[in-house]
Amino acid sequence: MSTEAQDQRDALGARLRGFRRNAGYASGRSFAAATGFHESKVSRIEHGRQKPSEVDLRIWCETTGQQEQLPDLIAALRHINELWLEWKRQLSDGATSRQQKAIPVYAKTKLFRIWHPTVIWGALQTADYAEDTFKQVVSFFDIPDDIEAARDKRLERQKYLYEGDRAFHVLLGEQALYSNFGGRNVMLGQLEWLLNVMRLPRLSVGFVPRDAPLGIWPGNSFSMFDEKLVLVETYSAELSVTKPSEIEMYVKAFGLLKRSAVYGDSAKELIRGAIRHYDRYR
DSSP states (O other), X not given: OOHHHHHHHHHHHHHHHHHHHHTTOOSHHHHHHHHOOOHHHHHHXXXXXXXXXXXXXXXXXXXXXXXXXXHHHHHHHHHHHHHEEEHHHHTTTOSHHHHHHHHHHHHHOSEEEEEESSSOOGGGOOHHHHHHHHHHHHHHHTOOOOHHHHHHHHHHXXXXXXXXXXXXXXXXXXXXXXXXXXXXXXXXXXXXXXXXXXXXXXXXXXXXXXXXXXXXXXOSOEEEETTTEEEEEOSSEEEEEOOHHHHHHHHHHHHHHHHTOBOHHHHHHHHHHHHHHHHTOO
């Protein structure tokens, strides 16, 4: 769980603990007896180790005479839920809806900072490369097969590379040039496209060579949208970071990764090296 989500869960638990004490329930045991909760559940909720349900909040407020606080508590709980979204829930109707969800975020963003150690960033993908990544998504999460629609929606983001006064700072690990999606022909097409798209004036693409001295460990991929939102992807979930102090940590991490990156002709030579690698497999 993100530290922001945990901080808010802790704060919610402390608030509920205050309600209990103010209502005259000196111990979790006495409150558990009044509500029908298990005593350990009361303790876990109050100490941020368990997230209450909306029903739990309703019972808590009714028992402590704090019914007027219920709407605010439910809003806080729903915000915590949004901070950590399980992929299975996000992708329950297929991958297209998640791709659609990204479009308004891209439309509002002026400064993009992207880090991915192993995969080409979505807005720089070719159709064939994107299609193969979605094949893996559909298979891994066992979701409805909407590969072509999801691919097309992802490629729709590319229009923002050409529109407005946006700036894109993209950092990739050298491994991203070799992670094999779709086989030789797909990879060669993707690598050639990278060389072409790097000419865009609003786009800065750097690569962290595999033997580069590092100022920070590579970690998970993340995408920063201005300094308002950071999305971090794991195998099980997508984390939304909105707390300014946490966003500042990602700004710092991006800066440290950038120190290890190469740009311009050095970056293009890394791409050409990967092209030579795949070109051998005729």
